[in-house]
Amino acid sequence: MRLALWFLGLFGAAVAIALFAGNNQGTITLFWPPYRVDFSLNFAILLTALVFLILHVALRALAALFAMPALARRWRIQHQERAITLSLLDAISHLIAGRFVRARKAAELVLAKDGVMTGSGEQLAYSTRLRALSHLLAAESAQVLQDRAARESHYRDAMAQTRKRDSHEMRDGMKLRAARWALEDRDASGALTLLDDLSQGAARRTIALRLRLKATRLGQQPRAALETARLLAKHRAFSDVAALGLLRGLALELLATARDSDQQVAVWLQLEESERRMPEVALEACRRMLQLGGDVDTAMGWLLPIWERMAGAPNGLSEDQRVKLVLVLEQGFGLASGAPQSLWLTRIEQAQMSNPGDPVLQYLAGITCLRLQLWGKAQQLLRQSLPRLRHAELERSAWAALARLDEQRGDVVSAAQSWQNAAQKRTL
Numbered sequence: 001m002r003l004a005l006w007f008l009g010l011f012g013a014a015v016a017i018a019l020f021a022g023n024n025q026g027t028i029t030l031f032w033p034p035y036r037v038d039f040s041l042n043f044a045i046l047l048t049a050l051v052f053l054i055l056h057v058a059l060r061a062l063a064a065l066f067a068m069p070a071l072a073r074r075w076r077i078q079h080q081e082r083a084i085t086l087s088l089l090d091a092i093s094h095l096i097a098g099r100f101v102r103a104r105k106a107a108e109l110v111l112a113k114d115g116v117m118t119g120s121g122e123q124l125a126y127s128t129r130l131r132a133l134s135h136l137l138a139a140e141s142a143q144v145l146q147d148r149a150a151r152e153s154h155y156r157d158a159m160a161q162t163r164k165r166d167s168h169e170m171r172d173g174m175k176l177r178a179a180r181w182a183l184e185d186r187d188a189s190g191a192l193t194l195l196d197d198l199s200q201g202a203a204r205r206t207i208a209l210r211l212r213l214k215a216t217r218l219g220q221q222p223r224a225a226l227e228t229a230r231l232l233a234k235h236r237a238f239s240d241v242a243a244l245g246l247l248r249g250l251a252l253e254l255l256a257t258a259r260d261s262d263q264q265v266a267v268w269l270q271l272e273e274s275e276r277r278m279p280e281v282a283l284e285a286c287r288r289m290l291q292l293g294g295d296v297d298t299a300m301g302w303l304l305p306i307w308e309r310m311a312g313a314p315n316g317l318s319e320d321q322r323v324k325l326v327l328v329l330e331q332g333f334g335l336a337s338g339a340p341q342s343l344w345l346t347r348i349e350q351a352q353m354s355n356p357g358d359p360v361l362q363y364l365a366g367i368t369c370l371r372l373q374l375w376g377k378a379q380q381l382l383r384q385s386l387p388r389l390r391h392a393e394l395e396r397s398a399w400a401a402l403a404r405l406d407e408q409r410g411d412v413v414s415a416a417q418s419w420q421n422a423a424q425k426r427t428l
Contacts, residue, residue, distance in 0.1 A: 176202070276305070344368060378401070400419070
């Protein structure tokens, strides 16, 4: 279609020229005393067009002649820029491939070529970023090669290239990379110093938070590590399972830092509600609170949500968590007065009645009755739980409790047998 339109236009122009020039009788007279020259109008138009064409070609030729130095300069710059780009790509590809010596040499070659280009009076618009990136690649290669002196030298040169106002992103990137190097060198304080020096926006990025988490854990700062892990979990930097395990581990590390009961209470209050409801965290907090001689009622209160979770659903806790809960409760019952134990006895009886076949609940109810001096009921519950208990420590404790009950009743033979059974469980 387009070709047909071109032919129609060409034919129309030919017809118009033929109609205009075919019967054109016009003339142009040029007087140049003492001469007179007559031209037809068609010839004058053709001559004018020819003169215009010649002048146009001559001017274009002169312009091209005068532009040759600029073209040569542009070609030289493009050639040097292409060589620099290829060297930079070589440095990146060698670094990715694990050829760190070659990567370092390629990065240094980029710097050398850029220096030659700058020395000749030419400079790329992105020369600052190019040199900074080349120094960073060389420093990264030196870090892997354990050449810390070269790494620090290239890092300082790279930071020197990022002094301009438009280089904040690159400067933050350099600091993040340096923080990772510090972590690889096991220098937690150095990594934290670099991370603290980041801009406000860069410090909130996921990669910065991950590095801070590693640095605080390496520096044995569980409180700061826990706060960082909470931010990462909020940003969904981990899967739900991984985040739960990480928060649980850090909470346990934080609990281990307490040296007395007051510190233990302070640490417990620093935990979030979701962390307090983790069975392992609550059990460890209660155990340490009792070990440090703290308030028993406070410690037992920490276990109440965990107990409700176990009593509310048979599979609310794992078997190991159930056993640990029972052992901690037993430890608390041994230190508490009678009133709190009576409250717990009510809870335990209700849970045991809801699940009468649970040997762990039967054992716990028997131990609670024993603490409240309900000897007959305690003996009945303990003997019912023994055949189905699967935990050696609970079995040993149950046999020892039965032995003490037999001794109180004066049944020396049964007491001796119970002590013998308890001793056998200890040796298993």
